[in-house]
Amino acid sequence: MIDFALGHYAYWFTMILMVIGLYGMMFKKNLIKKVVSLAIFQSAIILFFVAVASKWDATVPVKSDLLPVEQVSNYLNPLPHTLMLTAIVVGVATLGVAFTFLIAIYNRYHTLDEQELLDKMN
């Protein structure tokens, strides 16, 4: 049991981050805090991919004469990290769009509190 917990600690942390993000998005009333929670949630998934690709006693995926290509397991798999670069870019774009909306909302209603906004809209 302890081994299971310790052997997967990276995954435990990503799951905890995910739950924190989901909690913030659902229960925080301030819209900025919701966006921050969204960023935490996305980071959790990015860390998950990075944790999956990590490997002990392996080296960067650059071919060298000391390490024949046949010993594939001695090289890191670069693909998950590369994928996450794209995912980070997508995340940044999402945050940019979200903050644009927040500016538009604030200019119109002069508040970012969800309850106040709903009151003002109806």
Added chain:
Amino acid sequence: MESHYPALIVFTYVVSAILITLFAFWKERLAYFFAVLGTGTASVLSVLAFLNYLTDGSLRYFFGGWTPPIGIEFVYDGLSGFFLLVINIIALLVLIYTKNPTNKELPQKTVPYYALVMLMLVGFNGIVLTGDLFNLYVFLEISSLSSYALISIGNKKAPFSAFRYLIVGTVGGTLYLFGVGFLYTVTGTLNLIDMSTMLPAIIEGRAVFTALILMVMGIGIKAALFPMHGWLPEAYANAASGTTALIAPIGTKVAAYVLFRIFFYLFGIELVDTIVPVTYILGGLAAIGILYGSIMAIAQTDLKRMLAYSSVSQIGYIILGLSMANPWGFAGALLHVLNHAVMKASLFMVSGNLMFKEGNTDITKFNDSFRKKYPVTMASFTIAAISMVGLPPLAGFFSKWYLVLGTVENANWVFLAVILISSLLNAVYFFRIIEKVYMKNSAAGQVVADNSRRNEAPFSMIWPLTVLAVALFVIGLFNAVIVGFLMNLFPI
């Protein structure tokens, strides 16, 4: 030339988006021109690619000549060909339509508006064409980000509803990515075809199980499957008329396409049925969604909001057909994708026409002067509404017919009852409008408007609507041909 069609379709939209941003600030009218030109070219290309598919079969396009699983590929097969035709032709008609409403509702904003529409179509076409799970995520986010931005341009409440859509939609996309991560760790590939050969051996594993659940949840949010539909009614109702007419017919369908691709082509429906009864769960949710959407639609007093709730109910039909996992349900659901795209596009065009002329879409203000003022608009509305209810020989009847055949094949009488009851509910919320417009009822305070004059919307807003209304008859008449094609796509 033939082998480049898949890439060219997406490329056309990318080029149009760039051309619009480069040249249209110099002359604003160019934005509309480039948008229609780009969509028109893509429609022609998708028709040509489809004809090519009918003679030569499916097509795999390797980027840079790198063969999968190392390289990235676009796959053009029957399913993607069908969706490409629906997306591009509907988008072309709606874009032609949006000229006047966009100029009126979003003055000074048409340049970024059309650039965003092009980017959104890049995303939709990319999702349908790609043969790579991570690529699919990127295209999903491209289309989602542009549709958040499009939806935020509308009435006063639009930025807030777009913000809610953004939060929920990004969670959906991220959950999908999480699922892809699980699948990648157990198979070591992202290519759909490559992965589908590896999955049967490890289908019992917990990682595959988790991945399936996460992907279905993520895509379910994007498809507005009940109970993950919360963002949809507000987002559609508060956006500009042109935006809603564009996103409502194709946006959620593309997410449904991803579910079709994952279930039938990646996992294989039998494997999905054995490891987890996900089809039962989806079918149940879809059935509840159908009834919930119809009942909520009856409660609305605004035409646009009513149509938005009706969308929740209609996406339920598609997922219900998918969950049956038999050829009848499969063909019925895909035919409903086409029918619903045509019907919803024409209904939202009608609401756009009324918005353009009346300034609101409040159902309580509808009266019998409308049939004099807007004869073509209201006639098209009636055709689309009758098709939504499902009366022959209109298209809507046939998709429901094949779905009913699917429930009979599975001996699932509850779903059969749901389909029939929801048809009645559809009749309730559409016929109350038809009654207001076409029946004279002075006792109920109706204005007898015999002297009101014809005041129809501009021609560019009328003819795409008429084409779609006529298309409902044509699809209804030729449904056997379409269904015959769709049944062949069912993987055995």
